[in-house]
Structures are given as structure tokens and as C-alpha cells.
Amino acid sequence: MKPTRRNVLRSGLGVAAMIGFPEIRGYSHSEIDERMKLEKGLNGLTKADLTTPVLILDLDLLEANIARMSQHAKAAKINLRPHGKTHKCPEIAHRQVKAGAIGLCVATIREAEGMAAAGVKGLLITSELVGKPKIERLVKLTRKAPDTMSAIDSLAHAQQMSDAAVAAKINFNVMLDIDPIGRRTGVPAGETAIALAEKIVKLPNLKLRGIHGYSGASSHVTGFEARHAHSMKVMTPLIETFTRLKKMGLPVEIMSGGSTGTYNIDTELEGMTELQVGSYVFMDVDYRAIGSKGGVIYDDFAPSLTVMATVISKSHSDRATTDAGIKAFSTDKAKFTPEIKGITGVTMSYGGDEHGILVFNNPGRDLNIGDRVEFIVPHCDPNVNLYDRIYCVRGEKVVDVWRTVGRYGD
Amino acid sequence: MKPTRRNVLRSGLGVAAMIGFPEIRGYSHSEIDERMKLEKGLNGLTKADLTTPVLILDLDLLEANIARMSQHAKAAKINLRPHGKTHKCPEIAHRQVKAGAIGLCVATIREAEGMAAAGVKGLLITSELVGKPKIERLVKLTRKAPDTMSAIDSLAHAQQMSDAAVAAKINFNVMLDIDPIGRRTGVPAGETAIALAEKIVKLPNLKLRGIHGYSGASSHVTGFEARHAHSMKVMTPLIETFTRLKKMGLPVEIMSGGSTGTYNIDTELEGMTELQVGSYVFMDVDYRAIGSKGGVIYDDFAPSLTVMATVISKSHSDRATTDAGIKAFSTDKAKFTPEIKGITGVTMSYGGDEHGILVFNNPGRDLNIGDRVEFIVPHCDPNVNLYDRIYCVRGEKVVDVWRTVGRYGD
Numbered sequence: 001m002k003p004t005r006r007n008v009l010r011s012g013l014g015v016a017a018m019i020g021f022p023e024i025r026g027y028s029h030s031e032i033d034e035r036m037k038l039e040k041g042l043n044g045l046t047k048a049d050l051t052t053p054v055l056i057l058d059l060d061l062l063e064a065n066i067a068r069m070s071q072h073a074k075a076a077k078i079n080l081r082p083h084g085k086t087h088k089c090p091e092i093a094h095r096q097v098k099a100g101a102i103g104l105c106v107a108t109i110r111e112a113e114g115m116a117a118a119g120v121k122g123l124l125i126t127s128e129l130v131g132k133p134k135i136e137r138l139v140k141l142t143r144k145a146p147d148t149m150s151a152i153d154s155l156a157h158a159q160q161m162s163d164a165a166v167a168a169k170i171n172f173n174v175m176l177d178i179d180p181i182g183r184r185t186g187v188p189a190g191e192t193a194i195a196l197a198e199k200i201v202k203l204p205n206l207k208l209r210g211i212h213g214y215s216g217a218s219s220h221v222t223g224f225e226a227r228h229a230h231s232m233k234v235m236t237p238l239i240e241t242f243t244r245l246k247k248m249g250l251p252v253e254i255m256s257g258g259s260t261g262t263y264n265i266d267t268e269l270e271g272m273t274e275l276q277v278g279s280y281v282f283m284d285v286d287y288r289a290i291g292s293k294g295g296v297i298y299d300d301f302a303p304s305l306t307v308m309a310t311v312i313s314k315s316h317s318d319r320a321t322t323d324a325g326i327k328a329f330s331t332d333k334a335k336f337t338p339e340i341k342g343i344t345g346v347t348m349s350y351g352g353d354e355h356g357i358l359v360f361n362n363p364g365r366d367l368n369i370g371d372r373v374e375f376i377v378p379h380c381d382p383n384v385n386l387y388d389r390i391y392c393v394r395g396e397k398v399v400d401v402w403r404t405v406g407r408y409g410d
Numbered sequence: 411m412k413p414t415r416r417n418v419l420r421s422g423l424g425v426a427a428m429i430g431f432p433e434i435r436g437y438s439h440s441e442i443d444e445r446m447k448l449e450k451g452l453n454g455l456t457k458a459d460l461t462t463p464v465l466i467l468d469l470d471l472l473e474a475n476i477a478r479m480s481q482h483a484k485a486a487k488i489n490l491r492p493h494g495k496t497h498k499c500p501e502i503a504h505r506q507v508k509a510g511a512i513g514l515c516v517a518t519i520r521e522a523e524g525m526a527a528a529g530v531k532g533l534l535i536t537s538e539l540v541g542k543p544k545i546e547r548l549v550k551l552t553r554k555a556p557d558t559m560s561a562i563d564s565l566a567h568a569q570q571m572s573d574a575a576v577a578a579k580i581n582f583n584v585m586l587d588i589d590p591i592g593r594r595t596g597v598p599a600g601e602t603a604i605a606l607a608e609k610i611v612k613l614p615n616l617k618l619r620g621i622h623g624y625s626g627a628s629s630h631v632t633g634f635e636a637r638h639a640h641s642m643k644v645m646t647p648l649i650e651t652f653t654r655l656k657k658m659g660l661p662v663e664i665m666s667g668g669s670t671g672t673y674n675i676d677t678e679l680e681g682m683t684e685l686q687v688g689s690y691v692f693m694d695v696d697y698r699a700i701g702s703k704g705g706v707i708y709d710d711f712a713p714s715l716t717v718m719a720t721v722i723s724k725s726h727s728d729r730a731t732t733d734a735g736i737k738a739f740s741t742d743k744a745k746f747t748p749e750i751k752g753i754t755g756v757t758m759s760y761g762g763d764e765h766g767i768l769v770f771n772n773p774g775r776d777l778n779i780g781d782r783v784e785f786i787v788p789h790c791d792p793n794v795n796l797y798d799r800i801y802c803v804r805g806e807k808v809v810d811v812w813r814t815v816g817r818y819g820d
Binding site for chain 1: 461464537544546567570597720722723738741761764778782792797798799818819
């Protein structure tokens with residue numbers, strides 16, 4: 001059957017009408033994709049039509065978050081290169097650029113390829129692309145998107161990158177990765193970093209553009225004052241190294257770092273040229289707990305992303321079971337479980353791969369079989385990574401469906 | 411450029427040859443898909459060509475695991491309906507059926523649709539498909555695959571299913587979900603279960619086929635004897651209920667349950683008709699720790715599934731950093747981190763979404779930038795769920811690439 005507007009409507013509504021729920025329809029996600037193509041913005045789909053668990057994005061809140069960060073950066077006269085590892089979604093990247101971002105950070109070669117294919121420019125790959133398969137892909141990408149940058153923290157890697165660039169007759173834009181504190185990637189600031197920078201600029205076909213330094217340890221320090229002190233302390237040596245490299249005449253122009261947790265702290269670092277904030281677009285339970293300048297909940301940005309689930313079992317009075325478990329949520333922060341939205345007296349724990357347990361402690365309302373519930377996600381980046389599509393809503397209406405790029409193996 | 415064999419070879423090998431590594435190539439995963447189509451079995455790809463992190467399946471070990479479980483079930487005269495939630499992979503389902511399985515269990519409507527589309531029969535959806543969107547999709551699926559079964563644990567849900575089946579002029583095959591102990595889904599065994607069964611059989615267009623009872627709490631009890639006692643204790647009431655329903659003349663014929671942890675325990679339950687074992691195809695760190703009949707490591711089945719990563723940073727003598735972090739591994743069991751394969755004195759912890767930290771404690775060999783390492787996954791089901799493709803190997807050769815179905819939003 002050809003997917004004309006009429007046929008799609010008929011096949012969807014047919015069964016629904018028959019079973020007496022004309023207002024709610026059961027589509028597979030690919031059927032919804034077809035439908036969205038046909039009736040963009042007028043499709044009449046609501047959240048109730050979606051099969052759960054499903055990733056829901058409140059566009060009003062997303063837009064407000066993007067606008068707020070954009071205004072902050074403009075006022076502070078600092079560039080924004082938001083981190084696309086959070087959303088993996090070109091549609092969101094485009095909105096960030098439209099609001100003033102100079103480009104996007106990404107974490108993997110696949111994310112970079114996906115963003116570049118969607119026309120996103122100014123990409124900074126914040127991980128070291130080590131090994132021949134990744135470097136070959138970076139060669140291909142750099143031919144299409146010559147302004148792409150990536151991180152280096154060792155001479156071995158720099159040499160491999162230089163050899164590949166020479167052979168391919170291209171230039172690689174590279175950022176010296178300096179470690180503020182985490183001992184994850186990056187060299188220590190100061191002499192070690194300067195020695196490596198001097199070696200990198202001597203290698204053919206590598207263009208050293210600046211310093212990349214991410215302090216994940218600062219981003220989640222609880223309490224604004226403590227976070228402020230932490231970030232200042234660990235980032236200052238990077239700024240000093242950046243200043244010294246410039247004084248030495250090395251062609252460094254970008255000093256990139258920062259996070260959603262320190263967006264209003266790192267602007268005080270003189271010499272910082274850009275912020276690579278990520279989570280602010282979505283927010284999550286973990287970030288909300290770090291506290292803001294004025295309160296215990298970090299609410300500078302609103303939680304725009306939720307997972308919607310359905311209550312599927314209720315055999316006990318003290319609990320109910322949903323269809324959203326380990327496979328539906330990020331589980332890397334054991335301390336932070338999904339936070340139910342709009343209902344008091346209900347906490348969630350995992351009941352296995354496909355089940356969530358809602359535990360009642362004087363709940364604000366009854367929850368029965370078939371009820372829909374929404375959860376703020378524990379950690380937004382890995383949570384988005386679990387889904388292929390993001391369902392965009394305004395109120396109850398589904399107004400768009402966005403694809404993500406760049407999962408492993410994709 | 412048309413993807414002829416010559417063009418694909420040329421585009422892939424061109425850059426590799428130029429940068430001096432003719433033996434290792436950098437393909438995106440979709441380029442590898444193209445390549446596999448062209449040169450199935452003769453493609454010359456090796457693990458070294460793959461971009462990490464990547465999911466690797468050792469086919470020799472997989473085949474041995476499938477054969478071993480199959481022989482066990484045949485000897486015990488019990489049916490196998492392995493759980494497809496573990497692998498979400500029709501290629502593996504086909505191999506399980508070929509080895510004697512009577513069908514597959516799945517956890518979601520999307521998994522059922524994907525398995526049915528690939529020709530897998532005898533599907534049992536072990537979760538309650540509650541709500542109109544899922545029931546509509548089950549109507550469509552049942553038209554194509556009338557032998558599909560799904561679970562029910564409440565009258566509200568049974569009534570909704572019956573109404574939909576009547577309206578659609580089909581029959582739904584249903585299983586009464588009884589809870590052995592977990593208080594997740596299912597009704598208690600005994601009177602409550604019997605009362606619900608009696609109501610279900612009176613509802614039009616529902617065919618009660620049997621009992622589904624999964625004891626996740628038994629599957630991971632450490633030590634064979636303790637596990638044996640646990641499973642016997644919690645499963646016996648289900649068997650008794652099943653026997654009573656049969657004596658009452660209810661048309662129940664299937665008693666389905668069991669897990670990889672209890673595969674050689676639940677066969678002792680007289681009346682159990684089938685095992686829905688899942689993890690045995692892959693195994694994981696969590697299951698290996700429960701102990702076998704004879705030892706502290708549960709090695710009845712071999713770990714066939716690994717994540718391969720690359721060392722990307724080594725700025726410190728006591729550690730190295732890989733490209734495989736939170737997004738590359740299941741993180742739901744905080745106690746169980748990925749286990750490095752074939753190297754002593756190295757443990758892994760997470761260094762963030764895209765980074766793993768290898769901590770050295772007198773390591774068995776040096777690990778340097780560019781080295782590849784493989785990890786047994788902490789928990790196989792959610793780990794597979796993070797990837798779109800499974801790369802099948804024999805030794806170092808990549809012999810096939812399998813797709814998975816049924817991630818949320820797909």
C-alpha cells in the first residue's frame with residue numbers, strides 16, 4: 001500500500017476505531033516517521049499515541065535553555081562551542097548555531113561525521129582519535145570539513161597524525177589537550193604541555209590551534225562557591241600555559257573548556273575564549289543536585305528531556321511497575337535514579353532491563369495500570385544514547401521527531 | 411560513486427596505503443556494511459580494521475554455548491524458548507531455533523515485530539503489553555504471526571486485550587504471569603492466580619496457553635546449592651498452581667520460566683515445560699561470579715561477547731585511558747565493571763561517557779597508545795542494547811556483521 005496521507009490515516013485509525021479508542025493510535029516508530037513526513041506540524045499526534053518507553057523533548061524548555069546560555073555568553077563576550085556528545089542531534093546543533101554558537105564539540109569520529117553531513121561547521125572533536133581506522137576517517141572528514149579540529153596529548157599520537165596528514169596532502173587542525181585534574185586525558189599544564197606544544201608545531205601538516213582542557217571534576221562540585229573555587233584553581237594553570245604559548249609566538253588562539261556546571265564561573269577566567277557546555281540543553285537529576293548560585297537546586301536551565309513510561313502492573317498496594325527499566329535510563333550514577341515529574345511521594349528503582357518499580361510513600365495521586373508517567377533522566381548524555389529518536393512536543397502535541405547520530409556501531 | 415567491489419576497495423585502501431598502513435583500514439560502519447555485502451566471507455577484514463569501541467562476538471564460542479544448552483535441554487526432555495531480549499538479534503535467534511528451540515521469548519513489542527519480520531516463530535512476549543498503542547501493534551503482529559503469546563497479570567489488562575481482539579476479529583494467545591518472588595510483575599501463585607485464570611478464560615478471544623513465571627531473584631544467587639534451594643522454593647508454588655489449573659480443566663499447556671543461572675536446576679521441577687534462558691549465548695561478568703556446580707567461576711558457558719577498545723592516552727605511569735566508557739558498557743551493576751581479557755594486573759573504571767581508565771597493579775604486559783584491549787561485559791543484555799551492530803569474528807577475522815532490532819524509539 002502506497003503511504004498516501006489517506007492510507008496512513010486509515011491504517012492507523014482503523015484498528016484504533018475498532019477497539020474503541022479513536023483518539024489514541026498504535027504506531028511503530030517507523031510508521032510515525034512516515035506520518036511526520038506527510039503531515040509535518042499538522043499530524044494530530046499526541047504523546048498518548050507513542051509507544052513507551054520513549055524519549056520526550058519539550059521544545060519550549062529546550063529553546064529557553066538555548067536562549068539563556070546564548071545570552072549569557074554574549075554578555076560575557078565569550079564564544080560558545082556547545083558539546084554535541086550530550087544530544088548527538090543535528091537539529092539541536094543547528095539551533096545552537098543559529099543562537100550564536102561558533103561550532104560544535106563532539107566526542108567521536110562518528111558524531112563528527114554525522115554533524116558535518118548535516119552541515120554543522122566548526123567541529124572540535126574533544127577526544128584523541130588514536131589508531132589508523134579513526135585517523136583514516138578523520139582524513140576523509142577533513143577533506144569535506146577542513147576546519148575540523150581534534151585533540152592530541154602525546155607525541156606518539158601527534159606523529160601518527162602528522163604522517164597521515166602528509167600522506168593525504170591535507171592539514172589537521174589540532175588542539176593540545178591539557179589535563180586540569182582528572183588524570184583521564186591530557187598532559188599536565190606548564191612545562192610538560194609547553195614541551196609537547198613545541199614538538200607539535202614542528203611536525204608537518206599539523207596546525208596547532210589552541211588548548212582543550214575539560215575539568216569534569218569541577219562541573220559537578222556541589223554548591224556554587226565550592227564549584228567556583230574548584231574550577232578557578234584547576235583551570236588557572238591552563239590559562240597560564242595558554243598565555244605563555246602565545247608569548248612564545250606559538251599560533252594558539254583558542255582556549256576551550258568549561259561545562260554546564262561552570263558556565264557562569266569560567267567566564268571569569270581571563271584568556272578563556274570559548275565554553276563547551278553540553279548538558280544545559282536537557283539537564284538531568286545529577287546536575288540539578290549541584291546547586292545554583294542562589295539555591296540547592298540547580299535550576300538555571302530547565303529539565304527539557306524526559307522518558308515517558310506506562311504503568312503495566314500493579315499487584316501490590318505499595319508499588320506499581322512500569323515498562324521503563326535499565327535499558328530506558330542511564331544507570332552510571334548509582335546515586336541518581338530517574339525523578340518522577342509532577343507526582344509527590346513516589347520514587348523509582350530499577351526492576352530489571354525492562355521494568356521500573358514505583359515505590360509509594362503517601363503518593364500525590366493514584367497510579368493505575370495504563371497510566372503514563374514521565375521522568376527527568378539521571379544523566380542526560382548516556383540517556384539520549386539509548387534511543388534512536390527524540391520525540392519533540394509542545395504540551396501534549398508531538399510536533400517533530402528528531403534522529404540522533406553516532407551511536408557505536410552505527 | 412557506485413559501490414562496486416572495485417570502488418569500495420579503492421576508497422578504503424587508498425588512504426590506508428597512502429598513510430603507510432596497507433594492512434589496516436578505516437571504514438565507517440556503514441562502509442563496512444557495503445563491503446560485507448560485496449565480499450561475504452572473503453572480505454579480508456580483521457578486528458584491527460574496526461573503529462572502537464565496538465561489540466565483538468566470537469562465533470566459535472557462541473556456537474558452543476548454543477550447542478551446550480541445546481544438548482542439556484534435549485537430555486532433560488524440556489523445551490527451550492530462549493530469551494531474545496539478551497541479543498535482540500534475528501541471526502542468533504535463527505541459530506537457536508536451528509539447534510532445537512521451539513521459539514523465542516522477547517520483552518517488547520518492537521523486538522517481537524523485528525523477530526517476526528525475520529521469520530522467527532513461536533514468540534512469547536514476556537512483558538505485559540499495556541495501553542492502546544502497544545495493543546494495536548500486537549493486533550497487527552498477531553495477524554502476521556498468530557502463534558504470538560504475551561503476558562497478562564491483571565483483569566484490567568485482560569479486559570483491554572479481549573476488547574481489542576474482539577474488535578479486530580482475532581485471538582490473542584496469553585500467558586498468566588505469576589510472580590515467584592520479585593514483586594515486579596505477576597500475581598501471587600495459588601488462589602489469586604487461579605481466580606485470575608478463571609476470569610481470563612471467560613473473556614472472549616483470549617486463549618490462555620499457560621503460565622509465565624520468571625524468578626530473576628533466583629538467577630543470580632551465588633553458589634550452586636543456594637541457588638538450587640532458592641529456585642526450588644520460589645518456583646514450586648507456580649508448578650503447583652499450573653497443576654491445579656490443568657486438573658480444573660483449564661487449557662494450560664505451557665509452564666515457562668528459568669534463566670541461565672538456573673538452567674540445570676529448573677529441569678528438576680516436574681511440570682516445567684520450557685526454559686527461557688537468555689544470557690548463556692554471551693555470558694557476562696555478573697553471571698560468571700555466581701559460581702557453577704563445581705567452582706567459584708560460572709563457566710558452564712563461555713564469554714563470547716566483548717567490547718574492544720583502544721588505548722588513547724597514557725600520561726601517567728600507573729594508568730592508561732581507553733575510548734570505551736559509560737556509553738560503551740552496561741553500568742547498571744555498580745559491583746561489576748568490565749573485565750579485561752587476557753591481561754593480568756589491570757582493572758578498569760569509568761572515566762566518563764567516552765573514556766575508560768585502566769589502572770595498573772603490576773600489569774602482565776605494557777599497554778601503550780594505540781593498543782587494542784577487549785573486555786568481558788558487565789551485564790550482557792543492556793550492553794548489547796548500546797550498539798547497532800555486532801561484529802562476528804573467528805580469531806582475528808571479521809566474518810560477519812549482524813544487526814540488532816528493537817531499541818527504544820527504533
